[in-house]
Amino acid sequence: MYLEQINGPEDVKKLSGEQLTKLAAEMRQVLLKRASIHGGHFGPNFGMVEVTIALHYVFESPKDKIVYDVSHQTYPHKMLTGRKDAYLYEEHYDDVTGYSSPQESEHDHFTVGHTSTSVSLACGLAKGRDLNGGGGNVIAVIGDGSLSGGEALEGLDFAAELESNLIIVVNDNDMSIAENHGGLYSNLKLLRETKGEAECNLFRAMGLDYVYVDEGNNIDVLIKAFQSVKDSTKPVVVHIKTQKGKGYAPAEKDKESWHYNAPFNIETGEPLGVPQGEDYSDITAKFLLEKMKKDPSVVAITSATPTVLGFTKDKREEAGKQFVDVGIAEETAVALASGIAANGGKPVWGVYSTFVQRTYDQIAQDLCINNNAATIVTFCGTVYGMNDVTHLGLYDIPMMANIPNLVYLAPATKEEYLAMLDWSLEQTDHPVAIRLPGGPVISDGRKVTKDFSDLNQYEITQKGSRVAVVGLGTFYSLGQSVAKELEEKTGTKATVINPYYITGIDQEMLEDLKKDHDIVITLEDGILDGGFGEKITRFYGDSEMKVLNYGLKKEFLDRYDAAEVLKDNRLTKEQITEDVMKLM
């Protein structure tokens, strides 16, 4: 195998055209096998094999610096830059992360996992080079799906100002995770159809030079294109047509499903894992579709991840105009929701915790200052969620819950969630966000009759004394376990509280606890800094009440084991009970 001999880009340069083509075929086989066993981002990498080979054939990485957007297409790059073993050998599959990583290799320049950042980051590398009088090419690689994101469009606009070398490789496979959304894709289509000849050209309109490559999976053609722009003295876009999932029939056919995959049977493409039980995405889609049938003003919004809300293709068709995917454009999703709410609609934006981060200003300005009754549902805001450093769901509480006017709710069960979602859709007084709990869906069949309009009313679910346990969202059940453990160990029956509201405290209840409680503990599924528990501690600051806040340390975790992290943060019932007993 040629791949076995590739220890770095210098080895790519030794191969002939024919050998490079064989290398591409090998890389696809290796990618396919690894994907079938390990899972990962599939389609984007399969389309980029030849482009990556050609990049490393023509440019001199790491002197020439390649910045990959969102990293979904970095696997071939990793294979050619000293990390082939992590693709060739099953026992080494976990030696690399799924994202570009300077810790892994001098050929990676940033840890990247959110989309639409590569052009602006590459502008920075180029400017740093120019300030110090250095040389070398800077290359940003960006997929067509990422182009709709605000930061990417800002970057394309700014790039022209550099007036020096910057090569922007646009990998156009005519897909985002799902289909692309937005008017610029009609221009990409026009450019593909005219082989780059159309006068109306988004990139030229942004002040950039432009080269089109029609045969984006032909190594020879790609090498010539890259040679033609190498050492360019001004920013230039190389627009390359590739095929997402190329080389694996099921992935070529169903590009959306094969953007990312779990382990699967290579022969059939069928997933190997047993289908999981009910999840919050399915629950949400079912609920919203029923609502939509009764109420034409209900509309579900996603930003390039339609399935976060459970809206698979069939459900999107069922919803019709009542489903909107804005593409990768989270800021616009929030503004859109605010505008819809301002004009009589009932919008629900579904978003992963890690991506809601892209909209602080839109939540504050477009939504909350205007106090429009839009609903945000935050998925995977939990230690049990995605665990790559770029995709953590541990920060949305400090980010969102300190924005005035927002009502941020934390259900502990499916029933609480649906009651909150229903309430939120029907009220017109507040912007509302709902943070879904982590771990398996808990359904207790309880009918939730609480009126969430009475803001910040916590609920005592077990009345005890001396110790009160406030368990937020995911950790409400941990709170129950702590109370049980404590009673078993000490005979003290603790008070257990479901706070529901992340954004405010129940002053009356907290005041009342002073009568017959000495210790309050708070439990939250996220970092402690700026979070929920600290507000309760502040309330008790001038009193005799002892308060212990449990949550995670402020840090960037990466590919962690949730159980270990919880233990490290003393978030097991045994550890908490031990701490409380010491204090009693």
Next chain:
Amino acid sequence: MYLEQINGPEDVKKLSGEQLTKLAAEMRQVLLKRASIHGGHFGPNFGMVEVTIALHYVFESPKDKIVYDVSHQTYPHKMLTGRKDAYLYEEHYDDVTGYSSPQESEHDHFTVGHTSTSVSLACGLAKGRDLNGGGGNVIAVIGDGSLSGGEALEGLDFAAELESNLIIVVNDNDMSIAENHGGLYSNLKLLRETKGEAECNLFRAMGLDYVYVDEGNNIDVLIKAFQSVKDSTKPVVVHIKTQKGKGYAPAEKDKESWHYNAPFNIETGEPLGVPQGEDYSDITAKFLLEKMKKDPSVVAITSATPTVLGFTKDKREEAGKQFVDVGIAEETAVALASGIAANGGKPVWGVYSTFVQRTYDQIAQDLCINNNAATIVTFCGTVYGMNDVTHLGLYDIPMMANIPNLVYLAPATKEEYLAMLDWSLEQTDHPVAIRLPGGPVISDGRKVTKDFSDLNQYEITQKGSRVAVVGLGTFYSLGQSVAKELEEKTGTKATVINPYYITGIDQEMLEDLKKDHDIVITLEDGILDGGFGEKITRFYGDSEMKVLNYGLKKEFLDRYDAAEVLKDNRLTKEQITEDVMKLM
């Protein structure tokens, strides 16, 4: 005066073409007089007089809904929609805000003060209309300067998806606050030069229909253009060339200075106010320019507000390639800074607290996960800063200080600031942000020798007992006053602490205080929720220490009086001393 008879858009429609032209002249006179006495946004409004008249002549506001970007060009709109008195009569000047406001009028649909949001918000209004089967036009008005912002470009891209009525009016005066930056402006120039005929067209490339109006200050022409797009069944851009500051010679000549103005002499254009003393912008520019001369890798970055860093036109020229204005593109500013730092440069991004909000994800992902040593200087993060609801500087602590890896510093004096800035530029271990204090610049001449690399080392500046006062940044001097007041009232000499670090606590010092202190008070210039003080309270949660946190309530204030707000939040030395004495 015709203007005196305009009580709403219906009165505009009654006027003849000649009368409308006279109305425009009157509006300019009224704007000029008010601006000379009251100050406000100048240039954008002067250019938009005719466009606004034509909009209200053709469309049926409020059934047809007009959304103004950033609101800098809403004064003529306010004059024609029932709020003329606030422009005609000095005693009513403060009856209106400087921004669009649904509280003021049914003709305003959002409270807007940050740029680049109008297209996405208008998409929401249009979608809300379509869901409910309603009619009417939705019109977004956006200035060319705002087009470079990510949310605006996302909005333009998304708009095509609506497939229904949306009219995007681009007010092209060839200026942002300062000159425009970015490649798209070369396309706007091409379109102006070809009277909209050029094939390469940013708006068409975004999938939108397009109409060009060359005579953007000619009411007749504007009326015809708007009539041609009224009730359009798909999104269309009306690109209008206007003249910023039109009608006032000094403003036509120096567009940057006349974007916003303080009260001035109409005859000469000279400002009436006495020039203020030294401010942090001047101090920063002076320091950075000296640094730049010695070190070619130092680079100052701003995002359309170059003077926030003190970089007036002459200083920008002096800095040459070592100054970069990215235009309105805050996200790109952060990514650019991160990239420069990753490639050997020393970037400093200067930004107002209210606009740093636009970059949560970029600070977290592009900068802090990558731990690149870029510097952010946050201006006006204080109760003494801008006081419009859309421009508050009270939230940057909860937003930024809970992001891992960031070192967020709070100087109390000019000397501390410059020592921090110098340290930050020369170190390579951390992303650093520095929050400038509010109020007049305090300079104590003290030589600061502290090594800020030893993170989270607070400083005891007065050793006392029983009570410790931790005064952060702006409020360090309030802390000193409280200690003095307390000593006078009770004889107790309090410990006074300058914490310097917003992002971490000095555990050792805080632990040590337990020995001979019963009360700790924290003072911070921002909201308490998610802020600095709560972290200290959490530290003491399980101890006997009483902690009082002082700062602002989480709320959206608007056009407030700082002294009143401080009093309402018990932030005077007398109130704090009273509270402490009660607790002692």
